[in-house]
Amino acid sequence: MKKILVINPIATDEWNDSDRRLLQQQTSEDTVIDLVSLEQGPSTIETFRDIVLAGPGIMQAAENESKNYDGIMINCFADPGLEVLRETCNIPVTAPCESSLAFVSLLGLNFSVVATLRKLYPVFETKCLKMGLMRRLNSFRVINLGVKELEEEPGITIKKIVREINQSAVSGAQAAILGCTGMLPFYTEIKKGVEIPVIEPATSALKMLESLIEMKLSYK
Amino acid sequence: MKKILVINPIATDEWNDSDRRLLQQQTSEDTVIDLVSLEQGPSTIETFRDIVLAGPGIMQAAENESKNYDGIMINCFADPGLEVLRETCNIPVTAPCESSLAFVSLLGLNFSVVATLRKLYPVFETKCLKMGLMRRLNSFRVINLGVKELEEEPGITIKKIVREINQSAVSGAQAAILGCTGMLPFYTEIKKGVEIPVIEPATSALKMLESLIEMKLSYK
Amino acid sequence: MKKILVINPIATDEWNDSDRRLLQQQTSEDTVIDLVSLEQGPSTIETFRDIVLAGPGIMQAAENESKNYDGIMINCFADPGLEVLRETCNIPVTAPCESSLAFVSLLGLNFSVVATLRKLYPVFETKCLKMGLMRRLNSFRVINLGVKELEEEPGITIKKIVREINQSAVSGAQAAILGCTGMLPFYTEIKKGVEIPVIEPATSALKMLESLIEMKLSYK
Amino acid sequence: MKKILVINPIATDEWNDSDRRLLQQQTSEDTVIDLVSLEQGPSTIETFRDIVLAGPGIMQAAENESKNYDGIMINCFADPGLEVLRETCNIPVTAPCESSLAFVSLLGLNFSVVATLRKLYPVFETKCLKMGLMRRLNSFRVINLGVKELEEEPGITIKKIVREINQSAVSGAQAAILGCTGMLPFYTEIKKGVEIPVIEPATSALKMLESLIEMKLSYK
């Protein structure tokens, strides 16, 4: 049995139950998932400001809880706090952007990312560059909906995401990454509309974490 | 339950039982592992010649068997046949070199590889280059023992591998990859002698394959 | 006098005579060209499957014949068998893709490739990456005709190739490579329709091979 | 006249006066320098943890004070808070690591960095990679003294730094960067012992900031 702590790096427990349930559905009963959000921090992660403000709260959450867990997953595509938790925790830590880049590198020579807003590009580029995958990036596309708007009209959200993935496929993308963990509820529907493999980042972080726990591998 | 076909890309069933058993130990009962070797092909994979000669047999093995499995793992660090099986099979296919590079990219900024013989370097470099990780390669080190010599004196083999990993750590490597799937039997002992995370490639390919199967992702 | 063995990596002698004659026209009487095709193998090279199936036959042909020659040229833009022949032969070996990339690097800062089918792109990209020329690739374009369709209506084939080269020139390409050795018969006509230098890959491999023989340079 | 706010990203005013004075010496009377440290935060910046903990305090300092200034300089070689201040402020913001990399790129084809501790390398590498200068990095060297130990025995500190710079010059470095703003007090002495140009990062950030102010250029 593996015990996993998921940290939602935002100061609201609004999505705690639904996120925990959705993530639990991606794995077996052998994995127990607990999910905490921050006591203090931003309400969403959409700017460098949000990332900075979430930092201390993520460290605090990991410090309070990590002794009871086998691994930690940070539940946001900006991967906030990933470097610092790897430095301070002695259990494996994974995050969605880095994990989905690891999977996509096995699935397609060129890939696209479909994110919420253009202003998230610099955060993504830094990560993609570090992973050595800039050359394989087909395109970074956006649907121009903020995180909180994703759930307003699910049908439209799905349609927009599907359209961007399909357009990237036409221009040569062989796989796509969803650029926001808030797109997980629409994953099943999205896959029905597209013909290239689509990687969901929260599930990617979860699978990578389970593998690292099973292989007993952590950063230090 | 997941059914996985492991292909040993060599024309000998000498290691079929022990490899199957060792791999089964890396996973749960929920995963059933079958292992086949080739009808025709080389006895080990240590040159481009071996890779070419193994190619048709790997294709044949996959064609004969894949319909009964959820995924295929090629059990050799040279990843022979990986591109062609991704082209011809509609289930996920993984291989050790690529998979261990995916894991190492999450575990250390710089990493080393400890392989058997120098002549395998060109095969590795091509792969590492494609994965975008050349810049993060600390060193490619060898112990100057062929695949078949690894098991002759296990104590010496382990000592040589440990020494190379530790030397790479001194020169800055933050993680190491074992550069031959034939080093799996010594993995537990190797880990006792080193202070940086060590990635075993066969287990890496197995975990990546299980994740892809669970996420229902394949190349096409 | 130089004696060159050209290997057509396909199991048909259909093009042996015409290919030998066309290649002989690209050089002087001082070079004697013999051409063999495979006893067993694919009928064209258009997939990774074809490359794998051609491998053993290419090795066999080189092994049977190389002792009577000064150099070997592999006559297919996918460069099948190039690494293995360099490993096993002690005479120079060249192939069209690598050779035309060597020439194009002297002729234009940015270049395009006009190939038959999109599915050949991954084979080309791996090669281009290894040669360090990805940054200078303007575009990889296709005419959507298979190898065997090239000769059906030569006028249309030439028109399509010319159009793609000219479009790449508009978007900045300073030179173009024909991405299939089967385009050699149309080379003279193609050059009449374009304003940038066009590199024919079979001739490139032949010239590189003659130079290596004259300079007495081989891989080992 | 230019008014510059220097933020020492640490929760101690211990070095406020000396740092302000040293920086003022690097410029003319035409530039007025004020220096603030943080109300809350770490006492030095030597880990990712320190960077995360300093983040909110840096934002706060900039928010409180920036309206009275023409530009902001962050006084730490880890460049903490640089991205977020560029996002939130509408005056130019510079930091030492990035600025010294900009200067070194004009002064030497290959360069070295001489820092305090090895654990700072990942922070530097990410920056160097983003600036496109990894290929030109000769070596990242350390003197194994923490920030607070630098001033304990100035003679020894200077000797160690000079030795590392000279060793990098022997192995080909054409210029060197001091990898900690805490080395500013020793800059004059260091330059006497070496034969390649040495770039001091705090002065670099100051000069870059003055230039950006004079050119009326900011991130947005």
Next chain:
Amino acid sequence: MKKILVINPIATDEWNDSDRRLLQQQTSEDTVIDLVSLEQGPSTIETFRDIVLAGPGIMQAAENESKNYDGIMINCFADPGLEVLRETCNIPVTAPCESSLAFVSLLGLNFSVVATLRKLYPVFETKCLKMGLMRRLNSFRVINLGVKELEEEPGITIKKIVREINQSAVSGAQAAILGCTGMLPFYTEIKKGVEIPVIEPATSALKMLESLIEMKLSYK
């Protein structure tokens, strides 16, 4: 006080006065600017031929005058003579292309260049490649006016430049560089029409030179 020698690398003194006056306006009275043009050389720099013909004259000008100055600035975006003056002079030498690339690297993740003519691209690419910034180049755009045509109808020139900058911003450029020092007279007007920071190369070279003089840094 700093004494700066500006070399106009052309054999006409037509722009000497106006260029000197415009550059003096970019700095304080503390900097004295003298400007010389060549005795022999091309009338503008628009080809490799012009660069080669200007070379000896630039060396001569520096040799004749440098002993009376604290630094030299080469006033042309092709940076002619930069390497050789760094080799032969023992005072700092800067040039517009390299200097504006140093500034732009602090101002935007991706940037565009708006130049006069397409044929200048190879000169720029070599420089951008050496600076490690090719990956961050959004686009190299031209207005199809030669240097001497820039001043014919200032209103049209400004309009064309503004249009290209704005189009690059739409496709993601976060900053722009003017690709010709002859655009300096229009800089103020250009900035009024655009929403991203625009870097003027002559001023960039001047600021970089003043900083290097103040920091007492030169190539040797």
Next chain:
Amino acid sequence: MKKILVINPIATDEWNDSDRRLLQQQTSEDTVIDLVSLEQGPSTIETFRDIVLAGPGIMQAAENESKNYDGIMINCFADPGLEVLRETCNIPVTAPCESSLAFVSLLGLNFSVVATLRKLYPVFETKCLKMGLMRRLNSFRVINLGVKELEEEPGITIKKIVREINQSAVSGAQAAILGCTGMLPFYTEIKKGVEIPVIEPATSALKMLESLIEMKLSYK
């Protein structure tokens, strides 16, 4: 029959006869080689200063003579004047550094260069970078003899070159380039002492030029 003009980019006809004879020996009677040196220029090419001073003379030589030739070869490893002749001539132009890099890319994954003096490295690096081959450069080694000293004691010159090539082979180089066309007289002896392929740059430029002439390919 091919008529080739070789330009020795120096203002001495001291080596005209011997160089012409040595180059003629590398090819057949079908190729007629004429060799000219400059009327004005440096006596050797060993600095950026020499390259600048040779520029106008190289242009002049090409302008005076090119109408009578099928191609031009610049006989110096610094490739002076290559870009400008490609711009101004409508026949093929080749040069030793670029041509030997084209050949070495076919002969070894990693290669070394053995040159005369360290100060030539920046010239070489710029070229190697443009050709995309920096990643494959094993090492740039020097024998610390100026061009004119090479012939003083041939036995010592050969011994030093052989030693550097062999040391590079030990550290992984699979091929070597001689980094000065003045080493041509010793080529035969050098090859006897080493076990990896050695590429002579003047012959490389000659062979590349003959191929381009035969293929009727020039830059414009």
